[in-house]
Amino acid sequence: MVFAEAQTEFKLKQVAEEPISSVKFGAHSNQLLLVSSWDSTVRLYDVSANTLRHKYNHDAPVLDCCFQDAVHSYSGGLDNTLKSYDFNTTTETVIGSHSEAIRCVEYASEINAIVTGSWDANIKLWDSRMPGSCTGTYNTADKVYTMSLCGEKLVVGTAKRKIIVWDLRNMAYPSQKRESSLKYQTRAIRCFPNKQGFVLSSIEGRVAVEYLDRNPEIQKKKYAFKCHRIKEDGLERIYPVNAISFHSQYNTFATGGSDGYVNVWDGFNKKRLCQFHRYNTSITSLSFSQNGTVLAIACSYLHEMEAPPSTPEPETAVYIRHVTDQETKPK
Structure with missing residues (x-):
């Protein structure tokens, strides 16, 4: 494991003063970054020029956002409302709502739909072409805390450490229900780009690598490990692991914790590849750019x-x- 030297790193200008809930690069972009915040805004940045291009508002803190394509975004939060925004025409549209806060927003390109997960214990699918067009509501029994798309699979983490997997092509019933292999509340889930499985993190300094294939031989490969812990004065402080982001080419992933550190891991070979310098406070969200050369922190x-x-x-x-490849490529 190497301690990464300070590479080219810079701060974005005109960032919200309230906590950042989500940073996301577009699926085909190394340049455009969406940032949602507790100051009720969603901002679009051109990171190569370090400029704020657009900003729009919700009526309450925004908890998540995503791109559909280079010119359309979706966002939701504590105003219970799913909004879309067209950056070309600078127009916003209310797509629909949940009865409680929208915690997660993802665009499912396989079925051309927006997926939202809420504290009202429901997943909803929305037709991206028509405002108000909820195409299905699916109960999760508990609050949705995190979710991730894995091709046509949707992996959802809820309260009470439950993991639910749906196939977006047939949402009549979940294809899998599991309990988290971690003992404490789930904080983040992200799926491997190769679609074989997912990584989940908890509030108690642990990360688990899980596989979707239920074949017992495959399931033997799953494991969990401790991370984001700091020993000081003989005491070990344990920090929540708040954020996970995958490198699209190498299937390696970065984790960010409330200890202010970002680590990069090779999940298949069970190795930490590097650790960046310590940041000034908790890491709340991470996003690798489409080609994996840039990480938003x-x-x-x-x-x-x-x-x-x-x-x-x-x-x-x-x-x-x-x-660099030295920081992100399996050895």
Whole structure:
């Protein structure tokens, strides 16, 4: 494992002052980055020029966002509302709503639909061509905390450590229901680009690598490991692992924790490839660009650790880091 030297890394300008909930590059972009925030905004950045291109608002904090294509985004949050925004015409459209906060928003290109997951314990599918066109509501029994698309598969993590897998082509019933192999609340799930499985993280400094194929021989390969822990004065502090992002080419992944560190892992060979320098506060979201040469790193103070009295809160920031093969390619 190498400690990564400081590569070309810079801060985005005109970032929200409230915590960042999500950063996402487009599926075909190394340049355009969406950033949603607790300040109720969604911002579009051109990272190569370090410029804010567009900004639009919700009526309450935004918890997630995604691209459909280079000119359309979707977002949802504590106003329970799913919005789309057209960056060409600078027009926004209310697509629909949940009865509670929308926690997750993803665009499923396989079926040309938007998928939302909510604290109302429902997944909804929306036709991207028509406002108000909910094409299905699917109960998850518990609050949705995180979800990820794996081709035509949808992997959802809910409260009570439940993992539910659907096939988007047939949503009549889940294709799998599991319990997380981690003991504590699920914080993030992301699927391998090769579609073989997924990685999930918990609030208690652990990450699990799981496989979708239920063949017992394949299931023997799953494992979990400890990470984002710091030993100080003989005590081990354990931090939530808030963010996961996959390198699309190498099937390696980055994790970000409330310890302020970003680690890059080779999940198949069970190795940590590198650790970046420590950031000023918790890592809340990560996104590799489409070709894997750039990593967006959102840092926001989450009030999880008690700050000493009269200490100013660390500033919210989004860093754009150019990463190398040495940091991200399996050895």
